[in-house]
Amino acid sequence: MKSLVKIMPKKGVLDPQGKAIENSLKQLGFSQIKEVTQGKIIEIEIDSDNEKDAREILEKVSNKLLANLVIEDYEITFPKED
């Protein structure tokens, strides 16, 4: 099944890339842009037939490798496949 792990910088952690994007957008004249945060999305195809078991494994890999909990939070989702 297909899964997504979304990893975002924790609130208050310096996010210079997000800030740079934000400043660029403002310079381009998009004055409505208030705040930009940059994270990453990792798409994982996992061999499992139910979300509960898959989530358990994905939490393990997120804690072990995908995210650094000192500076990042993660969120696991299972997008519906067409």
Place this chain on the structure above:
Amino acid sequence: MKISVIVFPGSNCDRDVSVSLKKFSNKDPFMVWHKETSLPDSDLIVLPGGFSYGDYLRCGSMAANSPIMKEVKKSSKNGSAVLGICNGFQILTESGLLPGTLIRNKGLSFLCKNTPLRVENNNSIFTKNYKDKDIINIPIAHNEGNYFASENVIKEIEDKNLVAFRYCNHNGDIDIANNPNGSLNNIAGIINENGNVLGMMPHPERATDKIAGLSDGEKFFTSIIESLK
């Protein structure tokens, strides 16, 4: 004295640090490939600078899970000294051997320059040959050297005097103006509570020969080698 230098794919300071270690210890370090599952008996293990795994995911995150790191952790628990320089420091935080983490430089630029550091704790095997508050000139070369940790962790590091080096100016002033990368409390290097693990972003191995410009790193290597003899 037995020394191992771990070589990851993308390490690029492994040979430099090995030249410096040999210069002061008169012994060739073992060069240990990261895929090894056993480590030669070592008094000192060095994680060198570089760009292990091309800095994929987060600097040091893949290397922290390399097979050899299990052995490095085991040896450090048994009292071997572990030194991480630059990418090696990032690997130490990613593997949990040191607290906190290293994030992107505040100014977004890769920094490559000689930088004054103040010796904050000369009561360690890594720094004993320096005088307290010595100001030394050591090169930095990094993109992610901005030390970050939670408020509680920073407080603990400060309370227990675990900061080894801080960025400063030539007078030893420690403030935002003399902080190259945005590091909390100008932290350039820290020691663990047991005193046997040190991580630092600056490169002492690039300051061990006057012919190459700088020699303030000499006392760093003589400290370790004399301590572990």
